[in-house]
Amino acid sequence: MKLWLAKQRYLIDFTLLALARRKTRNLGLLLVYTVLVFMLASVTLYSHALRQEAARVLAGSPEVIVQRMVAGRHDLIPPGYLEKIGRIRGVQMREARLWGYYYDAVTKANYTFMVPATNAPAAGEIVVGPALERSRGLARNNGISFRSYSGKLHTFVIADVLPQASELVSADLVLMSEESFRAFFDYPAGHYTDIALSVANPLEVRNVALKLAAALPDARPILREEVLRTYASIFDWREGIVLALLSAAILAFGILAWDKASGLSAEEKREIGILKAIGWETGDVIKMKFWEGLLVSLTAFLLGFVAAYVHVFHFAASLFEPVLKGWAVLYPRFQLTPQIDGLQVATLFFFTVVPYAAAVLVPIWKAAITDPDSVMRG
Amino acid sequence: MLFQPAIIALLLASALCVLALAASAPFAVEVIRRWDIRSGSERQLQLERRTYLFSTLLVFVLGLQLAAVLLFVFNAEKMSAMFVGAMCAVGTLNVNAFGFPALNAKIAVFFLAAMWLAINHIDSRARDYPLVRLKYALLLVLAPLLAASAWIELQYFLGLKADVITSCCGSLFSEGSPTLAAEASAMKPLPAMWLFYGASGTTIALAAWHGMGGARRDWLAYALAAASAVAFAATVAGILAFVSLYVYEHPNHHCPFCILKPEYGYQGYLLYLPLFVATAAGLAVGAVQPFARRESLREIVPAFSRNLAAIAANGFALTAVIATAMIWNSRLILLEH
Numbered sequence: 001m002k003l004w005l006a007k008q009r010y011l012i013d014f015t016l017l018a019l020a021r022r023k024t025r026n027l028g029l030l031l032v033y034t035v036l037v038f039m040l041a042s043v044t045l046y047s048h049a050l051r052q053e054a055a056r057v058l059a060g061s062p063e064v065i066v067q068r069m070v071a072g073r074h075d076l077i078p079p080g081y082l083e084k085i086g087r088i089r090g091v092q093m094r095e096a097r098l099w100g101y102y103y104d105a106v107t108k109a110n111y112t113f114m115v116p117a118t119n120a121p122a123a124g125e126i127v128v129g130p131a132l133e134r135s136r137g138l139a140r141n142n143g144i145s146f147r148s149y150s151g152k153l154h155t156f157v158i159a160d161v162l163p164q165a166s167e168l169v170s171a172d173l174v175l176m177s178e179e180s181f182r183a184f185f186d187y188p189a190g191h192y193t194d195i196a197l198s199v200a201n202p203l204e205v206r207n208v209a210l211k212l213a214a215a216l217p218d219a220r221p222i223l224r225e226e227v228l229r230t231y232a233s234i235f236d237w238r239e240g241i242v243l244a245l246l247s248a249a250i251l252a253f254g255i256l257a258w259d260k261a262s263g264l265s266a267e268e269k270r271e272i273g274i275l276k277a278i279g280w281e282t283g284d285v286i287k288m289k290f291w292e293g294l295l296v297s298l299t300a301f302l303l304g305f306v307a308a309y310v311h312v313f314h315f316a317a318s319l320f321e322p323v324l325k326g327w328a329v330l331y332p333r334f335q336l337t338p339q340i341d342g343l344q345v346a347t348l349f350f351f352t353v354v355p356y357a358a359a360v361l362v363p364i365w366k367a368a369i370t371d372p373d374s375v376m377r378g
Numbered sequence: 379m380l381f382q383p384a385i386i387a388l389l390l391a392s393a394l395c396v397l398a399l400a401a402s403a404p405f406a407v408e409v410i411r412r413w414d415i416r417s418g419s420e421r422q423l424q425l426e427r428r429t430y431l432f433s434t435l436l437v438f439v440l441g442l443q444l445a446a447v448l449l450f451v452f453n454a455e456k457m458s459a460m461f462v463g464a465m466c467a468v469g470t471l472n473v474n475a476f477g478f479p480a481l482n483a484k485i486a487v488f489f490l491a492a493m494w495l496a497i498n499h500i501d502s503r504a505r506d507y508p509l510v511r512l513k514y515a516l517l518l519v520l521a522p523l524l525a526a527s528a529w530i531e532l533q534y535f536l537g538l539k540a541d542v543i544t545s546c547c548g549s550l551f552s553e554g555s556p557t558l559a560a561e562a563s564a565m566k567p568l569p570a571m572w573l574f575y576g577a578s579g580t581t582i583a584l585a586a587w588h589g590m591g592g593a594r595r596d597w598l599a600y601a602l603a604a605a606s607a608v609a610f611a612a613t614v615a616g617i618l619a620f621v622s623l624y625v626y627e628h629p630n631h632h633c634p635f636c637i638l639k640p641e642y643g644y645q646g647y648l649l650y651l652p653l654f655v656a657t658a659a660g661l662a663v664g665a666v667q668p669f670a671r672r673e674s675l676r677e678i679v680p681a682f683s684r685n686l687a688a689i690a691a692n693g694f695a696l697t698a699v700i701a702t703a704m705i706w707n708s709r710l711i712l713l714e715h
Contacts, residue, residue, distance in 0.1 A: 001685075044383060230461050236460075240381025247386075282430050283502065343456050345386060346449050350387035356491040357438060358394055 008291075011284075015291045018271070029260050030300055036253050037304025037352050038311070039246060039319075044344045045308055046317040047239035051334040054231040055339075057169050058224055062095075062196035063205050065222045066212060074220075079190030081216075088197075088211050090204040096192035098181050102146065102174075107135045113181060114193065115173045120177045125159040131171035133161045148184050156180070243351070250351060254359040261363035272367055273375030285368035293360055297353045305348070313338045384453035385535050391446050392528035399521040402432045406514035415506050429510065433498060436517065440491035443524070447484045447654075450531075454481075454564045454637050457538075457596050467635035476534035481525035488654070489661055491521055496662035497669075500682055504674040567620040567712050574616030578698045579661065581605040586606035588663065589684045596667055597681060602690065603664025609694055610657040613701075617649065621701050624708035656693020659686045 019026050066085070068075050082096050099114040111132060121127050128138060138144060138158055145155045162170045181187060197212075199205050202225075209221040264272075272285055311317060313336055405428060414422055454467035454477075464470050471477030494516055501509040565573075584602045591598065617634045625637050625645060637646035663686045670679040 041470050080390065229462075236383070237381050238384060239383055242387060243380060243383050282427070286434055287431065343449075346452060346633055347384045347387045350391055350445075351383075351447065354391060354442065358398075361435055361438060362431065365434060369427045369430065 011288055012291050012295070013053050014294065015288055017094050018288075019292060019295070022265075022268075025260070026296065028301075029257065030296060030377075032256060033296065033300035033352070033356070034251060034304040034307070037301050037348070038307045039249065040243065040351055041305045041308030041348055042311050042317055042320055043239055043242045043246070044348055045312045045319055045340070046336075048234045048341050048344055049312065049339055051232055051235045052339055054235070056227060057227050058231070061224055061225050061227075063202075064197040064208060064212070065198040065221045066195040066197065066216075067222065068194075068216075069218055076188070077192040077195060082192075082195060084216060085195070085212065086215070086217075088208055090199055090201060090208055091197050093198045095196045097194055098178060098187070098194055098322035099193050100181075100185055100187075104146065107132075109135065109172065111172050111174050113176060113184070115178050115181045116175050119161045119176060123177045123179050124156060126180075127160045127162060127175040128158055129162050129170040130164050130167050144376060146184070147187075149341040154180075156296050163251050220233070250355050254355045257356050257359040258363060261360040262362075262366060264367050267376045268367070269370060272370050272374040276370070277372040277376065282368045286364060289360075289364040289368065293357060293364070297356055301349070301352060302329065304352075305326060309338070309340075312336065380567055382453075382457070384449060384456070388446060388449055388453065389532065389535065391442050391449075392531055395442055396525050396528050398435050398439045399524055402435060403518060404519055405432055406517050409514045410511050410518075413510055426507075429507070433502060436498065437495065439524075443484070443487055443491050447488050450481065450484055451635070451638065453636065465533075465636075466633060466639060468633060473539070474534060474537035476530050476537060480530045480534040481526070483523075483530050485523055487527045489658055490523065492658035493665035494520055496665050496682075498685070500666050500669065500678050503678045503682075503708050504672075506674050508672050508674050509669060535623055565615060565619040567623070570616050570619030573612045574620075574701070575698065577605070577609040577612035578694045581609040582691045582694050582698075585660065585663075585687040585694070589687035589691065594670075594680060596670070599663050599667035599670075602687065603661050603667075606657050606660025606663075606690060606694075609660075610653065613653055613697060616701065621649070621704060622713060623712055624705045624710050627708055627710040629712065631708065645700075645704065649697060649704075652693040652696040652700070656690045656697065659689035659693065662686050663690065698715075 066077075069075050077096060078214075082094060085094060095117055097115070097117075099112060101111075102111045102113050104111055126144075132138065136144065140158055140159070140160060142158050143155055144158065145153050147153050156176070159183065162173060162175075182189065197208065199208050205223055205225065209223055212219055212221045275285065276282075311319070316336070397455065407427060409429070412421065413425060451467060451583055454470040456464050457470045458464040461469055461473055464473070471481060493511075497509060497513055497516070501507055565714050581602070584598065584605050588595070588598045588602050614634065617637075618632050622632055622634060623629055624638060625642055626633075635646070636642065638644060639646075663683050666679050666683060666686075670683070672679075
C-alpha cells in the first residue's frame with residue numbers, strides 16, 4: 001500500500017512538472033474547461049436557489065385555497081358559501097380573502113391589491129410593497145391616486161412601506177382596508193375572492209380537498225404542495241432545457257479535448273519515447289496521463305464552480321437570469337440564499353468530467369503505445 | 379420527464395457505457411479467436427497494444443457504473459417531491475414498473491463489474507496475460523447485461539409521469555403487503571439482529587482467516603464470497619427490520635431509503651458505502667480464486683486476495699459498527715430487557 005501511494009505521488013509530481021513545462025497549451029485547455037464548468041454550474045446553482053426561494057415563499061401560504069368556478073372560470077365567492085363548507089375535521093382555520101389585480105397605466109405594471117386578515121390599514125390609507133415604492137417614488141405619508149375601473153379617482157395616503165426582506169412576495173403588493181377595497185373595485189357586498197384553509201396535518205390535506213370537492217361541486221381546491229411541485233418541475237424543466245442546449249458546448253469541448261490530447265508535439269512524443277526507453281511501461285504512461293487529466297479536471301471544476309458561485313450569489317446570475325427566472329415589469333429584487341446541493345455537484349461532475357475523460361481516452365492510449373525507437377530515431 | 383439535469387446525466391453516462399462496450403465487442407471477439415502470446419506477428423503485437431486501450435476503457439466504463447448507482451439513488455431521493463404520495467426514493471421508484479428493476483439491475487451490474495475489474499487487475503499484473511481470453515469472453519457476457527440495465531433505466535425515465543399517484547415507503551414496507559421486501563421488514567427485530575450480526579461476524583472471521591492464512595485455501599475463498607453475498611442480504615434485511623426503526627425512532631417505519639434523507643443527516647450513505655465496497659471486495663475474492671494455481675499468477679492472486687479480504691473485513695466491521703452506533707444513539711426501545 002505504502003509503495004503504491006509513493007508511486008502515485010512520484011507520478012503526480014512528474015505530471016505537474018510536465019504540465020508546467022507546456023504552460024500556454026495547458027492553460028488554454030484549462031480556461032475553456034473552466035468556462036464550461038462555470039456556465040453549467042451557474043445554471044444549476046441558480047435554478048436550485050430559485051427552487052429553494054419558491055419553497056421558502058410558499059412555506060407561509062395556506063395549505064388549501066378554495067376558488068369557486070362558474071363555467072370553468074374563476075368567480076367570486078357568494079355570501080353564505082363559507083358557511084356551506086361547514087366544519088371539516090382537520091381544518092384549523094377558514095378565512096375568506098379579498099384581493100385583486102390593478103393595472104397602473106403610469107408604471108405599466110400590475111399591482112396586487114389585498115385586504116390583510118389582521119392589522120388592516122385604516123380607511124383611506126394603504127401600505128405598499130418596496131418595488132412599488134421605488135417605481136413611483138413614494139414615501140411614507142405621501143398621497144397617491146389610482147383611477148378605479150369605474151373611472152373614479154381614489155386618493156390614498158401611504159401609511160407604511162413593507163420591509164425589503166419580504167420583497168419576493170410583496171414587491172407589487174398594496175394593502176388596504178376592506179371598505180376601501182370594496183369601494184375601489186365596486187365589489188358586491190358579502191362577496192369574497194377566495195377562501196383559504198389551514199390544515200395542521202400534512203397527511204390530511206388531500207382528504208380535506210376531497211371532502212371539499214364532494215361538498216361543493218363548483219369549488220376548485222388548490223393545494224400548496226401541488227403549487228410547490230409545479231414550481232419545482234418548472235425550474236427543473238427550464239434548467240434541463242438550458243443544459244440540453246449547452247450540451248452542444250459540451251460536445252464542442254469534448255472535440256477540443258480530443259484534439260488537444262491527440263495533437264502531441266514532437267517534444268512530447270520524444271519525452272514518452274525516452275520514458276519508455278528507460279523502463280516505463282505502457283500502463284505507467286497511461287497512469288501518468290490519467291493523473292494529468294484528473295488534475296486538469298479537478299482544477300477546472302473547482303475554479304469554474306467557485307466562479308459560478310460568485311456569479312450567481314454576488315452578481316445575481318446576470319448571464320442566465322432572463323431564461324431561468326422569468327420576467328415581469330415589477331420584478332422583485334431579491335438576494336438569493338447561497339446554497340449548494342450535493343446532487344447538483346454530482347450531476348455537474350457527470351456533465352463535465354465524464355465527457356472529458358471519454359474524449360481523451362483514445363488519444364492517451366495512442367500516445368502511450370508509442371515505440372521508443374521510432375520516436376528517438378525520427 | 380427527461381429534462382431533469384440528473385436524468386440527462388444518468389442517460390449520458392449509460393449511453394457512453396453502452397457505446398464503449400459496443401465498440402469493444404468486436405475486439406473481444408478478435409482476442410478470443412486470435413490471441414497467441416507466443417507469436418511475434420504484427421497482429422499479435424497490435425492486439426497486445428489494443429488490450430491497453432480496452433482495459434482502460436472498461437475501467438472507465440465500470441467505474442462510471444459505480445458512480446451511476448449512487449447518482450441514481452440520490453436522484454430518486456430528490457425527485458420524490460415531484461410525485462403525489464412519494465416521500466422518499468421508494469415513491470419515485472414506484473411511479474412505474476421499471477423503477478425497482480432499474481435499481482436492482484444497476485446494483486447487479488455494479489457487483490459483476492467489480493468482479494470483472496478484479497480479474498482484469500490480476501491479469502494485467504501477470505507477465506503473460508493468462509486470463510485475457512476469459513476476460514474478454516466474460517466481457518461479452520457483461521455487455522448485454524449492461525445494455526439491458528441501460529434499457530430498463532431509459533424505460534423508467536421515459537415512464538415518469540408527475541400525475542401518477544404512487545405509494546410511499548409506508549405502504550410498501552408495511553407488514554401486510556406480499557413482497558420480498560415486506561417479508562424482510564416483517565421479520566421480528568431480534569431474529570433479524572441475530573442474522574445481521576451473525577452473518578457480518580462470520581464474514582469478518584472468514585475474511586480474517588483467509589487474509590491471515592496467506593489466502594491459500596480454495597474453499598475458504600469461495601466461502602468468503604458466499605458469506606459476503608449472504609451478509610449483504612442480511613444487512614439489507616437488518617436495515618429493513620430494525621436499523622431503520624432505530625434511526626427514525628418509530629416502531630413501524632421500515633424504509634431503507636429515508637435514512638438517506640437530509641432529515642436524518644444522510645446517515646444512510648455512511649451505512650451503504652462500506653457495505654457495497656465490502657461486498658464487492660468479498661465477491662472479488664471468489665472471482666479471482668479459480669486462477670490461483672496458474673503458473674504466472676501463483677504470487678499475484680494470494681497477495682491481491684489478501685488485500686481484498688482486508689477490505690471486506692474492514693468494510694463489514696465498519697458497517698456493523700455504524701449500525702450499532704445508530705442503535706446506541708437512538709431513543710427508541712424496541713427490545714425490552
